[in-house]
Amino acid sequence: MAAVSTSVRSLPSVRHLRLSRLSPTVAPGRLSYSTGIRAISPICSVRSRRSDYRARFSASAMAESSKAKVEVHDSEEVLAASLAKYTADLSSKFVGERGAFTFVVSGGSLIKSLRKLTEPPYVDSIDWSKWHVFWVDERVVPKDHDDSNYKLAYDGFLSKVPILPGNVYSINDALSAEGAADDYETCLKHLVKSGVINISEARFPKFDLMLLGMGPDGHVASLFPGHVLINEKVKWVTFIKDSPKPPPERITFTFPVINSSAYIALVVAGAGKAHVVQTALGDSQSSEKLPVQLVSPEGELTWFLDKGAASML
Numbered sequence: 001m002a003a004v005s006t007s008v009r010s011l012p013s014v015r016h017l018r019l020s021r022l023s024p025t026v027a028p029g030r031l032s033y034s035t036g037i038r039a040i041s042p043i044c045s046v047r048s049r050r051s052d053y054r055a056r057f058s059a060s061a062m063a064e065s066s067k068a069k070v071e072v073h074d075s076e077e078v079l080a081a082s083l084a085k086y087t088a089d090l091s092s093k094f095v096g097e098r099g100a101f102t103f104v105v106s107g108g109s110l111i112k113s114l115r116k117l118t119e120p121p122y123v124d125s126i127d128w129s130k131w132h133v134f135w136v137d138e139r140v141v142p143k144d145h146d147d148s149n150y151k152l153a154y155d156g157f158l159s160k161v162p163i164l165p166g167n168v169y170s171i172n173d174a175l176s177a178e179g180a181a182d183d184y185e186t187c188l189k190h191l192v193k194s195g196v197i198n199i200s201e202a203r204f205p206k207f208d209l210m211l212l213g214m215g216p217d218g219h220v221a222s223l224f225p226g227h228v229l230i231n232e233k234v235k236w237v238t239f240i241k242d243s244p245k246p247p248p249e250r251i252t253f254t255f256p257v258i259n260s261s262a263y264i265a266l267v268v269a270g271a272g273k274a275h276v277v278q279t280a281l282g283d284s285q286s287s288e289k290l291p292v293q294l295v296s297p298e299g300e301l302t303w304f305l306d307k308g309a310a311s312m313l
């Protein structure tokens, strides 16, 4: 695999890892590591909670490589500041280039790390009116349920910034898991047709920025280790009824969609995930890859780690 390298920004509190498959070396302010990273609705529910609660990846991704950057921050606080700047810069780039910014979030701990976007200077400088917000996965529960990724994002982020309610694409929580997945895929197709979402050469939706969290088992979105859904090659959005992590019923983007993204940020904080980060970024010889190792976008992948998450690198 070719060396994957980075040209990361020079934040003083960030250690930049230049990834290569060669032996690890350490240089002042810059570390190099071996890596096994395979830098690989009818009408949708577009209404916000505020209104009424309705409101190339290829099969061979594992054999491919792509560029990945790794940022290691001294703390989650510094990570959140860097993530806010990264997101604001991409918002400005895409709004300038295409007049819209398609932004995909996960649930889980990631949402807390978006808090700096809700504060000055970003809350005032970002052109929120051009944002279109999507979920990489969602639990099939009502939108006011504590397990809802929509509720999590609304409470922690969306309610604090002036994104247009009509540009928030939450799932239809009145449907079954299968119905909600179909409905969300149909929604994406409409938005591709109307030009809000770009399309990849392989004819999958190409989001401008996707923010992914990672579970302690190496899952991303609702794509779990060893589950058949990680092999889905055709559907854009699929469903799961036996998620090993509760709640059991969820919908999720598939890897072809995830890997069509222009930019992906993988955001991982805390020592509890250090061993999975080590597996993902290490020189793993295992033939069975964790879902996180299948994240290999056409565009650019950046890992945002805090010291704890990077502690086993």
Ligand SMILES: O=C1O[C@H](COP(=O)(O)O)[C@@H](O)[C@H](O)[C@H]1O
Pocket (backbone or CB within 6 Å): 106, 107, 108, 109, 110, 137, 138, 139, 149, 212, 213, 214, 215, 216, 219, 220, 221, 222, 245
């Ligand atoms: O269940 C889920 O878990 C993952 C990881 O969550 P975290 O709390 O360990 O960061 C999350 O990315 C996903 O969106 C969510 O549905």
